[in-house]
Amino acid sequence: MxxxxxxxxxxxxxxxxxxxxxxxxxxxxxxxxxxxxxxxxxxxxxxxxxxxxxxxxxxxxxxxxxxxxxxxxxxxxxxxxxxxxxxxxxxxxxxxxxxLQLQFLTKLSLSNNNFTGSINPSLAHLESLQVIDLSDNNLSGPIPDEIFQQCGSLREISLARNKLSGQIPDSLSSCSTLAAVNFSSNQLSGPLPTGIWSLNGLGSLDLSDNLLEGEISKGIDGLHNLTEISLRNNRFTGQLPDNIEGCLLLKLLDFSKNSLSGKLPDSLQKLTMCSSLSLHGNSLMGELPEWIGEMRSLETLDLSANGFSGRIPVSLGNLKLLKVVNFSKNVFTGSLPDSMINCKSLLAMDFSQNLLTGNFPAWTFTLRLQKIPLSKNRLVGIIEHPSSTSMDASYQNLQVLDLSNNAISGEIPFEIGVFSSLRLFNMSRNSLGGVIPASVGELKAICVLDLSSNRLNGSIPSEIGGAVSLKELRLDNNFLAGKIPTQIEKCSSLTSLILSQNNLIGPIPAAIANLINLQTVDLSLNNLTGSLPKQLANLPHLLFFNVSYNHLQGELPAGSFFNTITPSSVSGNPSLCGSAVNRSCPAIVPKPIVLNPNSSSDSSVAGSFSPNLRHKKIILSISALIAIGAAAFIALGVVSVTVLNFRVRSSTSRSAATLTLSVGDDFSSSPTSDANSGKLVMFSGDPDFSAGAHALLNKDCELGRGGFGAVYRTVLQDGRPVAIKKLTVSSLVKSQEDFEREVKKLGKIQHPNLVALEGYYWTPSLQLLIYEFVSGGSLYKHLHEGQGGNFLSWHERFSIIVGTAKSLVHLHQKNTIHYNLKSSNVLIDSSGEPKVGDFGLARLLPMLDRYVLSSKIQSALGYMAPEFACQTVKITEKCDVYGFGVLLLEVVTGRQPVEYMEDDVVVLSDMVRGALEEGKVEECIDGRLQGNFPPEEAIPMIKLGLICTSQVPSNRPDMGEVVNILELIRCPSDGQEELE
The missing domain is CATH 3.80.10.10 (Ribonuclease Inhibitor)
Structure with a gap:
């Protein structure tokens, strides 16, 4: 004891x-x-x-x-x-x-807990143990060799779904009593121990989801008692063992997701008791032999994602017990054999992504199938009406019908509503004509309805509102006409509404704004009219909204998603106005009252009035007088506003042309107090600013527009060019004192990689910032608008990134956040050095309100850190780090931060992060570089960009650390490890 x-x-x-x-x-x-x-x-x-x-x-x-x-x-x-x-x-x-005190223990089962550490080798001392189950924990390290050296009477062992590594111990073969081994879902590597095939009593072997490699031994025929074997999702190579007929009791064989090659061995036909055969995701090839129909116990047959070719064997119809058959992603040809009508137990068949031809098989509707994916083939013909087939209860079974990407013609059966359990109906990219049947409203369970890219006409049936479970509706690229039915608001689960490229007319129903789950809306390339419902701004999950190329008018909704909407999403609507289309909305002026000049009574008529009529005439005259007075008052108001506007514009033009200079070497110069002149302060020099006044009214001199105003190029009298930012007055309601204090702070910030602020001009109606002029254009133009071979080399890109990073370090040292970093705000001077502009302009806002700020820098979509959307997270310099990370990825890849594809939105950081996880990161690098870049610099640069774009601000480095890492990247032999 x-x-x-x-x-x-x-x-x-x-x-x-x-x-x-x-x-x-x-x-x-x-x-x-x-x-x-x-x-x-x-x-x-x-x-x-x-x-x-x-x-x-x-x-x-x-x-x-x-x-x-x-x-x-x-x-x-x-x-x-x-x-x-x-x-x-x-x-x-x-x-x-x-x-270990439990000396008589025969069963130890600790599965589905959170045990950690390694497996204690001393378990081997429990000589009575027959069952060990440690599955579904967090155990790590190798499987102890000692467990199997003295395994006594061990019959079952399961270590599945842990974090075990290393090789399977060779001593496993000494446990002759083993009947079940499950080491699945770990990180085991290396070849299989050769002795494993000598375990004659083994009935179940599951080594799936590991990193095992090598060939599957031909000694498998020695496992006479084997009923189940799964080697799925490993790295096995070579051919399937050709002597597997020794495993006559085998019921389940799963070698899927490996790198096996060759043809199916004839020995498989001996497995007459096999109910599940899965070989998908390998490199097997050749024609499927007719003997496949002799495996009459098969219930699941999965040969998908291989290279099988030829026709599908007619003998497949002999498999009366078959429930699931998957031959997708092969190169099968010919038509589906009619003999499959005999597979009465069939629940799901997938023959998608092959080269099948012939008519759509009508017999599919006679079975009790739940899933029919036949997409991406070459099927023709029509879909027969359900009423013309010998169907019974199979109406209620069908859940998935995917016939997309074929050449099916005819019409959608008007009785489609009888498929009451249908969840996905995809007929896209076919040649269907006719109308959408009203019975689609009877599909109460439908989640995805995709009829895009066909030849459908007529209107969208109002009955669509009956499809209450609908999440994705795609009717784009057809010939649909009529209005968008308001009943669509009943589809409360809808997340995607794609109706583009049709002939839809009328207004966009305000009812769409009630679909609070909407994420994607595409109504582009139609003939829609009217204004955009203001309520659309209340959609909380909206990610993509495109109404381009319609006939919409009026002001865009304000707030939320619409503050950052891209101009391309609303282009092609000449009468739309708002910041996104860079078109101001006209002021609302009351319609003038127009009086009928003939309303005064004619003398000849007046004489015939009776007393009652004369009384009415007097009343009418008083009303007319009141109307005339009101009209005169309104007209006077309109004239006054017009005169004031004219005076303001004249004052603006005159003040720009006759600025009273106050020049000094510091910020203490006192400008003129002339009430008719604005206040000009130049931080150094003595230029004549009046020479460039015409630029403020000349569109030819405009360099660009942003959230804070337009920028113009002009030349001072001494011949020096400057850039003048004409600020949007509505953005800046600060007092003159506050404005000047903030601008002077910005003027003191000097750095070789920052655009210098040289002065400012103030009147209550006109505010200007005067910057140095940078001649090389913006980084955006160099990356995305370069012509021919005129693009940035890798060396130039690296220098731009380093210079931009150093400018941000300097800003942050001066307690200034840029807030608006993007490629169009990074300018390139004549020597190729970057100069960052538009820094700190958020200081000129009356308050740092996230909503106002995001509306001012809406063109920076994709660069904005996620904390802008969260009121509880403090805005710090880390938001600049996020924008820099996006900019870095943009420079390396040559792609824009957000790109809108035909049916998707690609976020650059997400795309690059996915490529890195898949080991394909080099494919992201700008193809124009054509290999003229050092991978030892490019890949760490990408990793740095992803670190900077972390969703959590505290996980991002500060800009000083970023500069240090960039300098290490330039010497990869010394510092590349920092990013691994």
Whole structure:
């Protein structure tokens, strides 16, 4: 019996926690009972664990017996523990040595917990163990070789779904009593131990989802008792074993998702008891032999994603028990054999992505199929009306019907509504004509309805509102006419509404704004009229909205998504106005009252009025006088506003042309106090600014527009060019004192990689910022508008990134956040050096309101850090780091931060991150570089960009750290490891 001195070290260090255990040991020394070895062992085992749900509360150290404890079973004769089953108890910690006290234990099952650490090799000392189940935990390290060296009577072992690594021990082959081995879903590597095929008693072997490699041994025929074998999702190569006929009891064979090649061996036909054969995702080829129909026990047959060719065997119809058949992603030709009508048990068949021809098989509707994917083939013909087939209860079974990308013609059956369980109906990219039947509204379970790219005409039926489960509706690229039905608001689950490239007319229903789950809306290339419902701005999940090339008019909705909408999404609507289309909305002026000049009574008529009529005439005259007075008042107001506008414009033009100079070497110069002149302050020099006044009214001199105003190029009298930003007055409601204080702070920020602010001009109606002129154009133009071979080299791109990073370091040292970093705000000077402009303009806003700020820099879509959308997260310099990360990826890839494809939105950082995870990151680098870049610089640069675009601000480096990393990247042999 164990003594106190043998208590594990952890307990000796924590005597206060283990006083109960010492008491138990003292009791044992007095009683001398072997029964308490089990109590002791379980109490020590429990002490190593965390039990957050108190599942082991019944385990009491004061008990003389543990046979009533939860999870414990004892032999009724010996009262010794023979089973310990604690599956799903939410336990964590390590599997301690206390378990070794249970010398008569035959079953140890601790699955579905959170045990960590390595597997204790001492488990081999429990010679009575028959079942070990440690699956679904977080165990790591190798599988101990010792477990199988003294495995005694071990029959079943499962270590599935852990984090085990290393090779499968060769000693496994010494456990001749093993009947079931499951090491699936780990990180085991290397070849299979050759002795594994000598385990004659093995009935189940699951090594799936690991990193195992090599060839599958031909010795598999020695496993005469094998009923299930799964080697799925490993790295096995070579051919399928051709002597598998020795496994006559085999019911399940899964070698899918490996790199196996060659043809199907004839030995497979001997497996007459096999019910599941899965070989998908390999490189198998050749024609499918007719003997496949002799495997009459097959219920699942999956040969998808291989290179099989030829016709589908007619013998497939012999498989009366077949429930699932998947031949997708091969190169099968010919038509589907009519013999398959005999497969009465069939629930799902997938022949998509082949080269099948012939008519759509009408017999598919006679079976009780749940899924019919036949997309991406060459099928022709029509879909027969359900009423013309011998269908019965199979109406209610069908859930997926995908016939997209074929050449099917005719019309959609008007009885389509009888498929009451249909969840996905995809007929896109065919040659269907006719109208959309009203019975689609009877598809109560439909989630995806895709009829795009056909020749459908007529209107969208109002009954569509009956499809209450609809999430995705795609009717684009047809000839649909009429209005968008308001009943669509009943489809409350709708996330995607794609109706582009049709002939739809009328207004966009305001009811669409009630679809609060909408994420994607595309109504482009139609003939829609009217204005955009303002309520659309309330859609909380909207990610994409395109109404380009219609006849819409009026003001765009304001707020939320529409503050950052791209101009291309609303282009082609000449009468739309708003910041996104760079077109101001006209002021609303009351319509003048127009009086009929003939309304005054004719004298000849007046003389014939009766007294009652004369009374009415007097009343009418008074009303007319009131109307005339009101009209005169309104007209006077209109004239006054017009005069004021004219005076303001004249003042603006005159002030730009006759600026009173106040020039000094510092910011203390006092400008003129002339009330008719604005205040001009130049921070250095003595130029005549009036020479460039014409530029403010000359569109030819405009360089570009942004959220804070337009920029013009002009030349001072001394011949020096400058850039003048004419600020949007509505953006800046600060007082003159606040405006000047903030601008002077910006003027003091000087750096070789920042565009210098040289002065400003102020009037209540006109505010100008005067910058140095940078001649090389913007980085955006160099990346996305370059012609021919005129594009940036890798060296130039690297220098631009480094210079931009250094400019941000300087800004942050001056406690200034840029807020609006993007490629169009990075200018290139004549020597190729970057100069960052538009920094700190958010300071000129009356308050740093996220909504206002985001509306001012809406053109920076894709560069804005996610914290702009969260009111509880503080805006810091890390938002500039995020924008820099996006800019870095843009420079390296040559792609824009957000790109709108035909049916998708590609976010640059997400795309690059996905490519990195797939090991294809070099494919993201700008193709124009044609390999003229060092991968040892490019790949770390991309990794740095992804680090900078972390969703969590605290995970991003500061710009000083970014500069240091960039300098290390330039010497990859010394510093590349920093990014690995």
């Amino acid at each position: 164990s003594s106190v001195s043998q208590i594990p070290t952890t307990f000796r260090r924590n005597k206060e926690e283990c006083h109960g255990l010492v008491r138990v040991l003292s009791l044992l020394s007095c009683l001398g009972s072997t029964l308490n070895d089990d109590v002791l062992g379980l109490i020590v085992f429990k002490a190593d664990l965390q039990d957050p749900k108190a599942n082991l509360i019944s385990w009491n150290e004061d008990d003389n017996s543990c046979c009533t404890w939860v999870g414990v079973k004892c032999n009724p004769i010996t009262n010794r523990v023979y089973e310990l089953v604690l599956d799903g108890f939410s336990l964590s910690g390590r599997i301690g040595r206390g378990i």
